[in-house]
Amino acid sequence: MSSDAHETGTTPGDGGAPASETASDTTSDCVFCAIADGRIPAQVVAESERSVAFEDRTPAAPVHVLVIPRRHAATVAELAEASTDDLADLFAVIPEVARAKGITDYRLMVNSGASVGQTVFHAHVHVLGGADFTEASMTPQA
Structure with a gap:
């Protein structure tokens, strides 16, 4: 399973907006937009006015x-361009997030584009x- 498929438990590309879509406030068929605006429940760890x-x-x-x-x-x-x-x-x-989860060390991972494994756009x-x-x-190591 690709790393982005972990995000929603969906099959690759399921519920994601097309890669060619431009930045906007929300997209009706994007699963992450639906989480951000509360249409799909999620276990929120931290949030701000601009991020969740x-x-x-x-x-x-x-x-x-x-x-x-x-x-x-x-x-x-x-996003950086917009x-x-x-x-x-x-x-x-x-x-x-780190404080809320009680961790001091963490790894950040970003997939930006389909050819590197992004499946939720x-x-x-x-x-x-x-x-x-x-x-x-x-x-993680065993």
């Missing part, structure tokens, strides 16, 4: 939280922790 962080439904580590902008942008690159304030806020929420950052990780793998 929630538990991954099929975690790849003991701590696996997704941080998303409330504004729809298909990729992190698209709003550096939204991008900065996305990363400002990450220390709040709403910009997001994976916050992974609670385990030792090998240097080159997202999978």
